[in-house]
Amino acid sequence: MPAQSCPYKNKNGTGREPKKRSFGPWMLQGFKLLAKLRFLRNTWLDPFGRTHERKVERNWLANYESILDKGEFR
Incomplete structure (x- = not known):
């Protein structure tokens, strides 16, 4: 392995x-x-949802979506 x-x-x-x-x-x-248990991702039951990596990932996604919403994607 x-x-x-x-x-x-x-x-x-x-x-x-x-x-x-x-x-x-x-x-x-x-x-x-x-x-x-993949269906638990992004719910309050997510066992790895509070790790630093997942918090950074969610923050990155939120920033990316806000850029797309504003039309600042040049």
């Missing part, structure tokens, strides 16, 4: 990218569960 980077376990505070770790095939079951 390819190496994954777990943002919750790799908070080293150095500002560097987190180290990647290898996980066994058992991890695929977790990914399958997450795929089935």
